[in-house]
Amino acid sequence: MWRRTFRATLRAGLGPGATGAVAGAPGARVGSCRFAGSDSEKAAGPSPGGRVSAELIEHLERLALVDFRNREGVARLQAAIEFAGQLRAVDTDGVEPMESVLEDRCLYLRADEVVEGSCAEDLLQNSQQTVEEYFVAPLGNITLPKQSEQHPVLKS
Amino acid sequence: MLKGYIPPYNATVVQKLLDQGAVLLGKTNLDEFAMGSGSTDGIFGPVRNPWSYSKQYREKRKQSHHRADEDSNWLITGGSSGGSAAAVSAFTCFAALGSDTGGSTRNPAALCGLVGLKPTYGLVSRYGLIPLVNSMDVPGILTRCVDDAAIVLGVLAGHDPKDSTTTQDPVGPFILPILRDVSKLCIGIPKEYNVPELSSEMQAFWSKAADLFASKGAKVVEVSLPHTSYSIVCYHVLCTAEVASNMARFDGLEYGHRCNVNVSTEAMYAATRREGFNDVVRGRILSGNFFLLRENYDDYFVKAQKVRRLIANDFVKVFNSGVDVLLTPTTLSDAVPYLEFIKEDNRTRSAQDDIFTQSVNMAGLPAVNVPMALSSQGLPVGLQLIGRAFSDQQLLTVAKWFEEQVQFPVIQLQELVDNCPTFSQHEKLGLVSLKR
Numbered sequence: 001m002w003r004r005t006f007r008a009t010l011r012a013g014l015g016p017g018a019t020g021a022v023a024g025a026p027g028a029r030v031g032s033c034r035f036a037g038s039d040s041e042k043a044a045g046p047s048p049g050g051r052v053s054a055e056l057i058e059h060l061e062r063l064a065l066v067d068f069r070n071r072e073g074v075a076r077l078q079a080a081i082e083f084a085g086q087l088r089a090v091d092t093d094g095v096e097p098m099e100s101v102l103e104d105r106c107l108y109l110r111a112d113e114v115v116e117g118s119c120a121e122d123l124l125q126n127s128q129q130t131v132e133e134y135f136v137a138p139l140g141n142i143t144l145p146k147q148s149e150q151h152p153v154l155k156s
Numbered sequence: 157m158l159k160g161y162i163p164p165y166n167a168t169v170v171q172k173l174l175d176q177g178a179v180l181l182g183k184t185n186l187d188e189f190a191m192g193s194g195s196t197d198g199i200f201g202p203v204r205n206p207w208s209y210s211k212q213y214r215e216k217r218k219q220s221h222h223r224a225d226e227d228s229n230w231l232i233t234g235g236s237s238g239g240s241a242a243a244v245s246a247f248t249c250f251a252a253l254g255s256d257t258g259g260s261t262r263n264p265a266a267l268c269g270l271v272g273l274k275p276t277y278g279l280v281s282r283y284g285l286i287p288l289v290n291s292m293d294v295p296g297i298l299t300r301c302v303d304d305a306a307i308v309l310g311v312l313a314g315h316d317p318k319d320s321t322t323t324q325d326p327v328g329p330f331i332l333p334i335l336r337d338v339s340k341l342c343i344g345i346p347k348e349y350n351v352p353e354l355s356s357e358m359q360a361f362w363s364k365a366a367d368l369f370a371s372k373g374a375k376v377v378e379v380s381l382p383h384t385s386y387s388i389v390c391y392h393v394l395c396t397a398e399v400a401s402n403m404a405r406f407d408g409l410e411y412g413h414r415c416n417v418n419v420s421t422e423a424m425y426a427a428t429r430r431e432g433f434n435d436v437v438r439g440r441i442l443s444g445n446f447f448l449l450r451e452n453y454d455d456y457f458v459k460a461q462k463v464r465r466l467i468a469n470d471f472v473k474v475f476n477s478g479v480d481v482l483l484t485p486t487t488l489s490d491a492v493p494y495l496e497f498i499k500e501d502n503r504t505r506s507a508q509d510d511i512f513t514q515s516v517n518m519a520g521l522p523a524v525n526v527p528m529a530l531s532s533q534g535l536p537v538g539l540q541l542i543g544r545a546f547s548d549q550q551l552l553t554v555a556k557w558f559e560e561q562v563q564f565p566v567i568q569l570q571e572l573v574d575n576c577p578t579f580s581q582h583e584k585l586g587l588v589s590l591k592r
Contacts, residue, residue, distance in 0.1 A: 002345040002378035006363045056446075063445045064400065065407075065422060066438040067430035073442060076435070079503070080396065080443035086389045087459050090466070097461030098468060100291045100321070101520030101545070102278050107320045122164040126411035135409050142420035 052078050058146055069147050157406045157432030159199075159413050167284020168316050169253060169295045176311050181249050184239030187502075188434050189403070190255050190288050193263055193509035194497050195238025197436055203238035205231040205268055205491050206246040207535055211568035216534035231491040231535070234267035234509070236260040237296060241268040244298045245567060251308050254296035257288045258391055258506070259486075259513025261296025262540060265525040266486035269536030269567060271555070273297040273305045274513075276546050277520030278323045280309075281316035289398040290321075292517040302526065302556040306330045309548060323546070330549050335557040339373035344479035348384040349512055355489035357531055362485050365528060365539050368561055369483070379479060381470040386463050387515040388507050393447050393460035399437070400444025406432065436502045468519040475544045481554050482542040484512050486525045490535035512540060522548045526555045527564040536564070 052074050060077070061069050068076075120133055129136040166174065174180065187197045196202040207213050208230040222229075233242050237254025241264035244252045254261040256274040265272020273296060280295050287293055295312065299305045310330040316322045345366055350359070370376045408414030408428035417427040430438070447456040474482070487509060497505065516523045522545070525538040541558070543551030 002366060002376050003363075005345050005347045005350050005378050006359060006366075059449075060442055060445050061426070062422075064438075064441045065426040065429055066433065066441050067426040068435075068438045068442050072435070073439065076439040076503075077442050077446060080392070080439070081446060083503075083507075084389060084393050084443075084447065084456055084460075087386065087393065087456065087463060090383070090386055090459075090463050092459060092462035092466065095462040095465055097458050098465035099461060101468060102321060102323075105278075105323070108315065108317065108322075108324050109320055110317050119164060123410070126161055126164065127409065128414040137409055137421050138418045138424050140421040142422070144420070144422040144426060 052081070054147075061147075062144055065144070157412050157429070159432075161412050163284075165284065167295075168281035168318060169312050170284065172311050173253075173308075181243075184237075184243050184252060186239050186254075187236035187260075187436075189286065189399075189437050190236040190257060190260055191399075191436050191440060191506075192235045192502050193259070193506045194232045194494075195235035195241075195264065196232060196494065196498060197434055197502055198239075199434075202494055203233045203235075203242050204494075205233045205238075206242055206569065207231060207268065207491060207567060209569060210534070211570060212530055212534035212565070214534075216532070229493045229495065232267070232494050232497050234264035234487065234491065236264075237298065238264045238268075240298050241265055241270055241272070244268070244270055244300060246569065247567075250299065251304055252298045254298055255285060255288070255293060256296035256513075256517065257293045258395070258510045258517055261298060262486050262513050262523060262525040263509060265298055266527070266538035266540075267491040267536065269527040269538070269564065270525070271299050271302050271305045271527070271559070272486075272525040272538075273299075273309065273548075273552070274516065274523045275309060275313065275548055276522040277517075278321055279314075279327060279522075279546065279548060280312045281314075281319040281322050283316055283318040287398075287402045289395050289517075290402070291398075292394075292520070294517075302524075302552055302559050303332060305524070306332050306549075306552050306556075309552070313548070325546070327546075328549070330552065332549070332553050332556050335553050337373070338369060338554075338557065339375075341369070341374040341481065341554065342479050343369045343374050343376045344379040344474055344482040345376065346381045346384065346474075346482060346484060347378050348381050349484045351488075351511060353488050353508060353511075354485060358485050358487070358489055358537060361528055361537050362483070362539060365483060365558070365562075368558075372561075376483075377479065379474045379477070379482070381467075381474065381515065383463065383466045383470050384511075384515055387467050387518055388510060390460045390463040390467065390518065391510070391514050392503075392507070393456050394464065396440045396444035397447050397457050397460075398444070399440045400442075400448060403429075403433070403437065403441050408432070439503075464518050467515050471515070471519045471521060471542075480543070481551060482540075484540045484542065486512055486538050486540040488512075490531040490533060490537050516540075516542055519545075521545055522551050524551060524555045526558050526562075528558075528562050530565060 057069050124130050127135050185198050185200050185203050187195050237260050240252035240254045243249050245268040262272040297305050297308045313327045315324045366376050407425045413432040415427045415431050417424045523542040525540050527536050527538045531537050541555050
């Protein structure tokens, strides 16, 4: 019965300490394979095996604001997208998305009443730039420059 | 990113412990923002496994003609809660808190020879726990024996009005009865967990543990969790998506690190976050934003949520078929040297190392690593027990039985032995516990 579980791998004959040499999870497939997924296959960004476009990375940087538009950032993103492509192989017809394992429960929400607070001083202390009870930010109406337009100081 | 930050409030789990008289000894090291499986990517540097300095390990190294005192080949603790594991393993404290989103408490527990408990999602408050994946995170508990873990869980479990994802059902008490008869117990062995990357030594220990249960009268059956192989990819998408959202709060304005760029808010945010986050974190944020783009949302994020349901349903089916507890490995092997671990990047390592622990977080189930024995290198190996949701007490009861059967040896740290004349080398684990 359950002994079959162990016999199967003994036949595969992996030696002791053989770990870490295999990249990716079992069943891993590289992004360039064709997938049998039933869901729509259109997605923005690179087609399987394609490259992340400059436009895409600029867009993502505006959203993420992590200053990772360099070659390494793009390479990581590329790899992440390819890795995620494996999901298409799963048949999820008729399956509802699961947001939380507690979906069948009625969760407690506090009444909308103030019961604690008045600790502005404590909160302001953690900030590097404050003026009286304000957090001070630089100008907010200037968009992040594109990589080609960047100020030399900001180039990573 | 949180350099110099002093929290103006206590997390519920910390406050509960303090209210019960716990003495806080300090904060421990970890992978940055709990992203990693080695505790090697923290701003304070990598964490060393105390077992690297144990008599058991060094004697084995001498036997295989390696220099026993070489310092450069120290071992990782596993991660991401490696600092907490190292602290408990080295007898610095009785218990430590970690977090567990993909195995981050159970993984270092296995490599450091500890009991690492991941409670059911919803049992312990997450208020004050920096969120990584809100629907999977739980505070983890690391101790040297199962009874201690039960004591800590008893303090921490329960409804918290400040965390709406905690159950309102009454919980506990978590006093563990001594299990004398396992004949009514059904142990499941998931066949998909027998992956090629599993070291043959780990596989032998797993098999031995299954034999142990069977020999004492328990029913041991093979079960199937067919979607196991997709859990890593599913986690990859859900985690990066949640990270992209959860990390947005770190902008340098209200707290934490802030850089000197003042051209514009966006420029300041970008530069602050570049300086404050390491590459792993930034990479995940960027990927997460990709998966959440309107045109990708259904294909990646919603798809991953559907796969998550399939994974969770696998467990429900197995438990409904009469299985009480699942028995699986926790890690692929015993602890590896740091120099070897860093040869692969963080994402590859996480994908490899999370394989046994990740799906449990998907399904929100309780799981515990119980140290079993020492490997041929003299290092700890542990096994994972997984239970039904909110069956934490039963799970720990079985874990305690298993712990009693295997009698995992105490770590022999030379300095510790030298300084404590009453601490004999044959002292068993259970005697040095909170219960004293």
